[in-house]
Amino acid sequence: MNSQPIIITEPRLSIRIIDGLLTLIAWGGFLYLIIHECQQLFSGQYQPELSPAITLLNYFLFALIYVLLFILWAKYNQLFFSRERRRRKGMPNQEKLAKSFAISIVELDKLGSHKVIKVFHSPSGEITQSEIIMLSAEL
Numbered sequence: 001m002n003s004q005p006i007i008i009t010e011p012r013l014s015i016r017i018i019d020g021l022l023t024l025i026a027w028g029g030f031l032y033l034i035i036h037e038c039q040q041l042f043s044g045q046y047q048p049e050l051s052p053a054i055t056l057l058n059y060f061l062f063a064l065i066y067v068l069l070f071i072l073w074a075k076y077n078q079l080f081f082s083r084e085r086r087r088r089k090g091m092p093n094q095e096k097l098a099k100s101f102a103i104s105i106v107e108l109d110k111l112g113s114h115k116v117i118k119v120f121h122s123p124s125g126e127i128t129q130s131e132i133i134m135l136s137a138e139l
Helices: 013-042 052-080 094-100 105-112
Strands: 117-121 127-132
Touching: 094 105, 105 127
Parallel strands: none
Antiparallel strands: 117 127
């Protein structure tokens, strides 16, 4: 059996570092707000500064700002990087596909000729058995 994964991603180290830092900053801010609010709530001196309606309005405005930022980011990428930046992998030929599942090309053709098939796999990913399920429209 072929042990290579179907999806292969190799992000650059700089992108992983930036992603990690932004994630840490977001989680840090979230935890700070939760801890700060809980400390005020349990201190016995908690006086809400804003009404719940104003708080909900603020949450809505922040969500709207984030949506607008994502739309601007998407439009920026569409404008400056309109071409496909990632190359698509070609479809594997029948021999490679059959070899990766440890079945013959005849069995692969059989699997591809029906609309609904129940496929059973071994723990290592090889196809051990298949059942053709006939739909009522096919009878």
